[in-house]
Amino acid sequence: MKIAIAQLNYQVGNLDFNSQKIINTILTAKNQGVDLVIFSELSICGYIPYDLLNYNFFIDDCYKKLEEIKLQCTNIAAIVGLPTKNLKNTGKKLYNSAAFLYDGEIQKVIHKTLIPNFDIINEDKYFKENQDFSIINFKNKKIALTIAEDLWDEEKIHGFFENKIMFKNAPMEYLNKFNPDFIVNIAAQPFAYNQTDCKKDFIYKNAKKYSIPIININQVGANTELIYEGASIVVDKTGNTIISSNRFKEDLKIFEFDEITNTSQTNNHNRNSDDKYESIYSALILGIKDFFEKSNLKKAVVGLSGGLDSAVVVALLVNALGKENVDVLLLPTKYSSQHSIDDSLEMVKRCGIKHHIVDIEELRKMYLKTMEKVFENTKEDITEENIQARIRGSVLMAYSNKFGNILLNTSNKSEAAVGYSTMYGDMNGALAVIGDLYKSEVYELADYINQNFNNMIPQNIIDKIPSAELRPNQKDSDSLPDYEILDKILFLYIEQNLSEEEIIKKGLPQEIVHRIIRLVNSSEFKRFQMPPVLKISRKSFGDGRKMPLVGRF
Known part of the structure; x- marks a missing residue:
């Protein structure tokens, strides 16, 4: 039997495009x-x-496309995913299903059993769990068809409850x-640099546990905000990788069934752990392109400040969209240092992009x-600093409105976490x-970009002390601890769900830990209005971390 795994890039809701691609x-x-x-x-x-699944016409249209696709399945079989209706009067209205097509007919429909309800994935809102099990018989072979989490049944909850297995069945x-x-x-x-290998480990483990080859197509x-890396794999019954698809690219791999039945003696698990910033870079490029x-x-526009965050975003945009599609505005005030302007102009020169100094x-x-009379008898404070940021935001949006360039946000995860x-x-x-990258990770990504793309980012930008430049001699460290300490605290609190006391026990300063957690908790109202964040970690802001907007904790 000759088998093909089709790792394709689909458009949500675009049924004509997706079905034609299939x-x-x-x-x-x-x-x-x-x-x-x-x-x-x-x-x-x-x-x-998401809520397109609540529309009856949408589900009907999906099924009509399946009817069109099945007609092409003569002398070939196909397995295709789609939502289908639950015709019973109990439970959710839909199933997350896979249809087996052959001889121009829908031969079998298999439903997903383990319905996830965690982080950004809330299938439980829409789909009923399967309770009937069967296999597919095709060309004298018996095929066990599973959907995503059905094979990851031993996945554990992260954080305090990490000893708990997520699924019962x-x-x-x-x-x-x-x-x-x-x-x-x-x-x-969805891709997460600190989760990809975990998913693959479930595949290796199950292949060995049941002594059965596994074909995984992602x-x-x-x-x-969701990025999918592909990286589909085929493993033999000992858990060794036989076929690997491209990462972050479409791919069609074709192989004979006999290739996965011959047991390999090598220990080939095809892990990605050593390529963190290569993976993150590729994920962000794909996220930008597809957005x-x-x-x-x-076309895109960005405010180029002379700081690291905007420089990294510009580099990513140039590589994703092409230099002809990226414009930048330099928006100085009297507080902007000359070296920030010079560094920004050097970045413009290296990237070959259009720029304006406003x-x-x-x-x-x-x-x-x-506001002079309104502010009479008050001291200058953060209000006057924020006015500069809001002027810049207005000017950038005016440029976007006039020329159609889409404004991209340049905030990092550390800033978003503490409301900076x-x-x-x-x-x-x-x-x-870069809203899912801590500041320390932004530095690492900048180094990766420079090492692999001809020093796009001037070294001065990477080396300089971080500053918002909204008042004389301002530094980020005036308001925040060093990013090395800050990011450790944030990771433990946000990603590992540790308490203040548990974080302090890790050897981090009590006063700083207390202040940072207070800042994180009190800044939820800002994150509530953030643009969508390209997710590259296990726990991103947005739908990935829902906290009370009005609360006391």
Whole structure:
């Protein structure tokens, strides 16, 4: 049996585009003598369509596309993902399903058993869990078809409850009773640099546990904040990788079934742990590209301050969209240092991008003059600093409105965590490109970019002491601890869900820990209005971390 795994980039809700892509791939595979071609989870509608799933017409349209696709399945079989209706009167209205197509007909429909409800994935809102188990018989082989978490039944909860297993059931325990010849697992698993290998470990472990080859097909592409790396794999019954698909690219891998039944003696697990910043860079590039292409957008604009964050975002945009599609504005006041302006101009030169210098000092003075009587008998404070950030935000949005360039946000995760940003100022933007990177990680990413892309970022920008330059001689360290300490505290609190006392026991200063946690908790109102964040870690802001907006904790 010749098998193809089709790792494709879908558009959420674009049923015509997705179904045509599936049909074209089926025809390509058929021309190469493939017997079975496998597509990823919810491939017809894209993952995940959220509340589009509440519309009856949308579900009907998905099924109509399946009817069109099945007609192409003559002399070839296909496995395709889509939402289907629960025809019973109990439970959720839908199933997350996979259809097995052959001889121009829908031969079988398998439903997902383990429905996730964690972090940014809330399938439980829409889908009913499967309770009936069966296998697919095809060309004298028995196929156990699973969907995503169905194969990750031993996944554990992170943080304080990490000894708890997330799911109660193990679908493979039921499917294994049918003595399948191999397992197919179709998935749409969002990328997280600190989670990718964990998912693969479940595949290796289950292959060894049940002594069955596993074919895993994962979606590739980005849908708003969610990025999918692909990296589909085929492993033999000993858990060794036989086939690996590209990461962050579409791919079609074709192989003979016999290739995965011959047991390998090598210990090939194809891990990605050593490539953290290569993976993060590739993920962000894909996230930017798909955000623009799938939204039918072309050009971007960024405020280039001479600081690290905006420089890294500009470098990513240039590499993702092309230098001709990236404009930058330099927006100095009297507090902007000459070296920041010079460093920004050097960045412009290295990237070959269009730029404008818009001096906002007169605007700053006009704001203060306008508010002079209102602010009478008060001291200058953060209010006057924030006015500068808001002027910059307004000017950037004016440029965006006039020329159609989409403004991108440049805030990092450390700033977002402690509220070191200005609402309606530097928080403006359609997408937070590096909003899931702590400041210390931004430095590492900058080094990776310079090592691999001809020193796009001037070294002065990387080496200088971080400053918002909103008052004389200002430094980030005036308001925050060193980023090395700050980011450790933030990681333990946000990603590991540790308490203040537990973090202090890790050897971090009590006073600083207390202040940082207070800042994180009191800044939720700002994060509530952040643009969507490209997710590259296990725990990102936005839907990935929902905290009370009005609360006391």
